[in-house]
Amino acid sequence: MAxxxxxxxxxVDRTPRRxxxxxxxxxxxxxxxxxxxxxxxxxxxxxxxxAIVIEPPEVPLAPAPHVVGTGILGGISAESxxxxxxxxxxxxxxxxxxxxxxxxxxxxxxxxxxxxxLGDAGPVRTPVLLLxxxxxxxxxxxxxxxxxxxxGWQVEVEIESERRASLRERARRGREETAHGGPTHVRAxxxxxxxxVSVVPGDPVEAGQQLLVVEAMKMQNELRAPRDGVVSSVSxxxxxxxxxxxxxxxxx
Amino acid sequence: xxxxxxxxxxxxxxxxxxGEIALRIIRACRELGMEAVAVYSDADASAMHVxxxxxxxxxxPSPAIDSYLSIDxxxxxxxxxxxxxxxxxxxxxxxxxxxxxxVEAAGLVFVGPPSGSIQALGDxxxxxxxxxxxxxxxxxxxxxxxxxxxxxEVASIVAxxxxxxxxxxxxxxxxxxxxxxxxxxxxxxxPAALAAGSREAADAFGDGAVYLEREIIPxxxxxxxxxxxxxxxxxxxxxxxxxxxxxxxxxxxxAPAPGLxxxxxxxxxxxxxxxxxxAGLVNAATAEFLRAPDGSFYFLEVNTRLQVEHGVTELVSxxxxxxxxxxxxxxRALSAEAIAASERAVEPAGHAIEVRIAAEDxxxxxxxxxGIVRRWAMPSGPGVRVDTATAxxxxxxxxxxxxxxxxxxxxxxxxxxxxxxxxxxDETEIAGIQTTLPFHRFVARHPAFLEGELSTGxxxxxxxGPAELARATGPALLAAxxxxxxxxxxxxxxxxxxxxxxxxxxxxxxxxxGTDRWRP
Numbered sequence: 086m087a088x089x090x091x092x093x094x095x096x097v098d099r100t101p102r103r104x105x106x107x108x109x110x111x112x113x114x115x116x117x118x119x120x121x122x123x124x125x126x127x128x129x130x131x132x133x134x135x136a137i138v139i140e141p142p143e144v145p146l147a148p149a150p151h152v153v154g155t156g157i158l159g160g161i162s163a164e165s166x167x168x169x170x171x172x173x174x175x176x177x178x179x180x181x182x183x184x185x186x187x188x189x190x191x192x193x194x195x196x197x198x199x200x201x202x203l204g205d206a207g208p209v210r211t212p213v214l215l216l217x218x219x220x221x222x223x224x225x226x227x228x229x230x231x232x233x234x235x236x237g238w239q240v241e242v243e244i245e246s247e248r249r250a251s252l253r254e255r256a257r258r259g260r261e262e263t264a265h266g267g268p269t270h271v272r273a274x275x276x277x278x279x280x281x282v283s284v285v286p287g288d289p290v291e292a293g294q295q296l297l298v299v300e301a302m303k304m305q306n307e308l309r310a311p312r313d314g315v316v317s318s319v320s321x322x323x324x325x326x327x328x329x330x331x332x333x334x335x336x337x
Numbered sequence: 338x339x340x341x342x343x344x345x346x347x348x349x350x351x352x353x354x355x356g357e358i359a360l361r362i363i364r365a366c367r368e369l370g371m372e373a374v375a376v377y378s379d380a381d382a383s384a385m386h387v388x389x390x391x392x393x394x395x396x397x398p399s400p401a402i403d404s405y406l407s408i409d410x411x412x413x414x415x416x417x418x419x420x421x422x423x424x425x426x427x428x429x430x431x432x433x434x435x436x437x438x439x440v441e442a443a444g445l446v447f448v449g450p451p452s453g454s455i456q457a458l459g460d461x462x463x464x465x466x467x468x469x470x471x472x473x474x475x476x477x478x479x480x481x482x483x484x485x486x487x488x489x490e491v492a493s494i495v496a497x498x499x500x501x502x503x504x505x506x507x508x509x510x511x512x513x514x515x516x517x518x519x520x521x522x523x524x525x526x527x528p529a530a531l532a533a534g535s536r537e538a539a540d541a542f543g544d545g546a547v548y549l550e551r552e553i554i555p556x557x558x559x560x561x562x563x564x565x566x567x568x569x570x571x572x573x574x575x576x577x578x579x580x581x582x583x584x585x586x587x588x589x590x591x592a593p594a595p596g597l598x599x600x601x602x603x604x605x606x607x608x609x610x611x612x613x614x615x616a617g618l619v620n621a622a623t624a625e626f627l628r629a630p631d632g633s634f635y636f637l638e639v640n641t642r643l644q645v646e647h648g649v650t651e652l653v654s655x656x657x658x659x660x661x662x663x664x665x666x667x668x669r670a671l672s673a674e675a676i677a678a679s680e681r682a683v684e685p686a687g688h689a690i691e692v693r694i695a696a697e698d699x700x701x702x703x704x705x706x707x708g709i710v711r712r713w714a715m716p717s718g719p720g721v722r723v724d725t726a727t728a729x730x731x732x733x734x735x736x737x738x739x740x741x742x743x744x745x746x747x748x749x750x751x752x753x754x755x756x757x758x759x760x761x762x763d764e765t766e767i768a769g770i771q772t773t774l775p776f777h778r779f780v781a782r783h784p785a786f787l788e789g790e791l792s793t794g795x796x797x798x799x800x801x802g803p804a805e806l807a808r809a810t811g812p813a814l815l816a817a818x819x820x821x822x823x824x825x826x827x828x829x830x831x832x833x834x835x836x837x838x839x840x841x842x843x844x845x846x847x848x849x850x851g852t853d854r855w856r857p
Binding site: 119121123124125131135136137139140141179181186188189190192196198200202211213214215216229231232233234235236237238239240242244274275276277278280300301302303304305306 | 400516533536537540541584696698700701704705706707708711712735736737738739762765766767768769770771772774775777778803805806808809810811812813814815816817818819820821822823
């Protein structure tokens, strides 16, 4: 199946290296200031928001040796390639999580693109749809949200400058060390109508216990507690209409 | 035949539905020279069925219970616009005998079986009794409603359940589309399943009666399209395999059912006609059966309406079933075309497959995903039929069924139809909402599907939604990242937020030379 090869392309499926924090080697490596971090947007209701870091090829001070084949280019420069002297078929290299990957995105118009990744079995072309998303994390946050469709899957992604993302992360780690175990805000992951609410503020709940029932498109969906805790507030009532992201209740 | 063209079966028809099926029926009206009157709720004020009808009547707010499910408002709309017939489509009021009765009482023609047949066959428990008396095997289970409201009856329900054996299904007597249905694996889960099933059935159908049925697994779900004329003649137009389901709702349907020998096919058609004849079926209906691994057929139920998946039978038989419905409702005998189609039904030529594109996330157990459709391009070309009422920019409302398109393909044989399906799905573009499209792409390439290995457990046996999503996530992140690099996101985040159309992959990359340069 041709589609399978696309999915095994190098650097695409690799386990990201975000946690448990950068290793000494990675710390030592200087990330290109143009690098971007791309992850699955958090409130999409799906698990697995693993981010990747993509850098353009490094720009060398001197001409680099001719690059043969593909794969990890290590410290040497994929680079001159992006400069004028490179043979035509050597462009299209990006550094994904520190590894050189032969991949190129060709935009056909403002929606359509073709991602080409050169894997062991040759180039794999994947048609993609790229759409802007109006919901930003905030106008000045530097996070751009986009919707990318691959093989019919709608993936909401967040794109951020890697420099900014690592600063933000460092700040978050600092905060977490001072405050831990805060309240859990349970939010709607589907829009619909509240059919029943099984808890009131003050109720102790166990992980997996039914909290409320949401009806969407004729199906009744039971919402269960994500963890043990005590209900501190309930923001919705029976018959109410909810949208994705609406606060339903808070667990302490 | 010239007389037919001169006078259509009705002058003006009200379509008591929305979405793609309302369009399907409006189209049949137009082709027959009849005027079509649409009804709509607040959510559907600018819906396609409203735009395509000759007239449209607003019947209430968005919740179906106050609009499309309001018998009173629908009948009034028909009377106030001078209609002489009402076509119910599927879902909503289509199988409510009270609705058919109200239509008949208002002096209008109900395009479907008469209210008596709907009552007799639409109640799953009564239908099971019918089949038993007609000598058609039924799925083992109860024949009386379970008294979920009576705590003192619990012991007797549990005893019946033990006799049937686990796993079993709690099913709604008034049911359809899997609503009110619950699977019970062990006795301890039975009381909760009865309560939940009954509650959902009461909400969906206004009738909380539920019964028990043994779960036959693995089984294939095969159904027979039937037409009946006043006077008692019932014919089978062919069968459909609808085994690939989630939550007991169909996702993929095909005609004919793969792997049936002509004798088995004939036997199945005979069983279906026997049940329907016993119940005095008129107009169109479908008899559903399970096929056990040993090849035996068990009657499940009769749906006294046009089915969502009627199109695959139309493609294979060449018959326009909605058109036939109108003529039958007008009191005509079965048409020569219908009779010819039924004679071909045992050895059909060609193969048709339908996939239901629904607003659901197949990586999250097919959870509903209503929202705004931001990109919408449907396939076309030889042998492709798309029934949809969705367009780019539309909002898929959370109030109704989440079917957004039916993509059907038709070809000379099953392998050719599957190839055509793969091609059609490759052409399909949807953004803004997650749909079942990736699931169908998976099915169309899966060896078990290619081999015709079909079962109602197919989704559970083969589909790993999160894993399939993960395979697409890598390329999606890579594409988004490469696009952002090309726009200098990191150096100018605010400007990048507007994301103008790209000029190339990234600076310096020669895009103009095309994508095949890496090919040997």
